[in-house]
Amino acid sequence: MKERYQAKAIEEKWQRIWAEGRSFHVREDVTRPKYYVLEMFPYPSGRIHMGHVRNYSIGDVVARYKRMRGFNVLHPMGWDAFGLPAENAAIERGVHPQAWTEENIVYMKTQLKRMGLSYDWDREVATCQPEYYRWNQWIFLQFFKKGLAYKKNSFVNWCPSCETVLANEQVVDGACWRCDSAVVQKELEQWFFRITDYAEELLSDLDKLEGWPDKVLIMQRNWIGKSTGAEIDFPLVGHEGALRIFTTRPDTIFGATFVSLAVEHPLAQTLARGTPQQQAVEDFIARIRKISQARRDEEETEKEGVFTGAYCRNPFTGENIPIYLANFVLMEYGTGAVMAVPAHDQRDFEFAKKYRLPIRLVIQPAGHDLTTETLSEAYVDEGVMVESGAFSGLPNTEGKEKIAAFAESKGWGKREIRYRLRDWGVSRQRYWGTPIPIIYCDGCGTVPVPEAQLPVELPKDVPFTGKGGSPLRESKLFSQVACPKCGGAARRETDTMDTFVDSSWYFLRYTSARLPTAPFDVDHAQYWMAVDQYIGGVEHAVLHLLYARFFTKALRDLGLAKVDEPFTNLLTQGMVSKETYRCEDHGWLFPGDLVGSEKEGWRCAECGRPVTIGRVEKMSKSKRNIIDPEDLIGRYGADTARLFTLFAAPPEKDLEWSDQGVEGAYRFLSRLWRLIYQQRNLWAQVPPANGATEQSAELRDLRRTIHRTIKKVSDDIDGRFHFNTAIAAIMELFNGLSAAAQGDSQSRAATDVIKEGTETIIILLAPFVPHIANELWELLGHDDRLDQVSWPTYSEVAIEEEKLLIVVQVNGKVRGKITVPADVTQEYIETNALADPRVIGFIDGKSVRRVVYVPRRLVNVVVEG
Ligand SMILES: [Zn+2]
């Protein structure tokens, strides 16, 4: 054992002990309260980055803390292992996606183990393994049986030059990421999950999620996008039938001066046929259909349209109004047809101005006198209905319901609730994903793969060219199959599932990760679920969390999961950021590519030019403002890396990288090590203080600080995760103890309090810096392992503020008594003594010559006369 803190040796030792002892393996135990803490599992991209270090350090503190609190803690880890980068590596470098992925998992697992994270590795899952994805297929089949999985036509991004479907993230500014050709929309038949069946429950259950950040709840609400309104028919003029529109503002129907259709609306082309507008309409449809719906829906997208040459009748005004096609109306939402009310809808307003369409004001705000001539933007707020026939004079909020009811009574339409949420398209024309377990037979149609034949495994004989449609189609072995029903020649579905399917139920799989007969054991899942604390990036605030919630509810309805919601509490950690460096000639520079110093200024190592220090931004490969955790851990150790990331900012806030911060964390651990190493022989001779023996006031103060620190650190960790202030309190206590230990009062009494304090610090630090804490515990001669030590409780007596009774004399005679807190200054006591009403009577009008203070006992005021 060395006097100098040696992180590497200590960390390797404890990581070996934990691994060999399977220290964090858990089983269900009904005698103890359970706690399930989970960090979002990583994509095995190759190496961990600082964002991972932060995410997993936070989770590990929670896991270790809860264990010390007596909980039976489930803390698993796995790999979200299907996805595009593996397939790209195959196309670009000829490595098989499986080999690439497995290699990355091995490497990253080693990195995670070097961080000392307390995972139950026996429960590790990788979604690309057939043992896992067979249950994706099984769940798909259950969904199919219940009508929750179905097929329909839908648009995909298509690169005409690469002849391939592109994921949204492969479309950069409307062009193919690989060849830069313009991306078009292509219609394909694809599989969907009917998540919209759960829209109302997904929305209303958000109210139960009190442990989620408000911003995430808001994002989920907006994504589901419930709107209450009406569907109303606008009869066509000169054609059979009517246009059915959906509106959330029936109260403005008297102001509808035209109708806008989506270019995909079934009537879009037929209405223009034979009119002078036919050619213009066909050109417009062809042009707009190439643009993705998401892009058309963006606020910045310029509103444009074309007149169809046709009219319909506003049933409330009886007027004939023109029908336009508009780029911002989407078929996916509502009916693909909207009544346009330019005075009260901003998009319609811009559109009307551009195409010189009439604007009619029908809602007047109280106390105002808006006119269409002076209107510079749409008025979208509340007011009183005007120019609205029998409905004029009503508050518009009432009008909404009245107009909808009137339309319903006339048979013109009905009240309607709509959601922005669409069904979840799960088909991907990719190789590296879960094969969809469906077979197509000319005789029998769509046939599900029998459950006994699962898993449908990914074939190996697939060339990765990056061209064409689904790569699985290239494998004859895979696609040609006998029909399970009639035995005739049939073909397999060659699309694979969206990788979000994999992550929608992995938290359930962890509860019985090795079970070969079902996706998870119902009883085990019931014991562990819901996840008590989920931790991950806010970029997953919408899709992943929504899909996981949907799966949980759908699996509940299949009788498998027993909870309504998967994640009771959610923490979204902030980003890790750092300043950027740029050389005029060499562009963005890595921190390691600088020479010089902060004082002299930094220069480019390549050319010697001074570098421009840029803003503090999220660490990213493109800006090169990254720190490799491997370098950090190699240089200072995992405990320093953990302590720095936990101390530098509260978990939900952004963390700014600081070299000084890292060095500060390392210095603190080194000082702690040195003090205990030096004092250990002295301390071996005494038991830690327990408050039983009489102590001096100074030592009572020190004990009070120790117990107040226990209380503060417990409060800060529990529920609030204020790790930074908890660590600050521990550091402060250490400074106090260190000063006391190095002072001259090395009496037995002082030693026992200092020992109590130091052992407390080791226990309080155990969740944050587990390696050094365990080592120091052992160094102090404890037979038990720190991992098995309970979290300390504070002594109510010790934290109670001590009071002193001070006798106040005037010229040697007792004239009063005051009570003061023990830790106040002499000045405070003297001022209070002189201000005591009984004392004032004896000194009033006389001049005070001096004040004598006998510490903790007496103040004597000497006055003239
Ligand atoms: Zn391309």
Ligand SMILES: [Zn+2]
């Ligand atoms: Zn058949």
Ligand SMILES: [Zn+2]
């Ligand atoms: Zn340079």
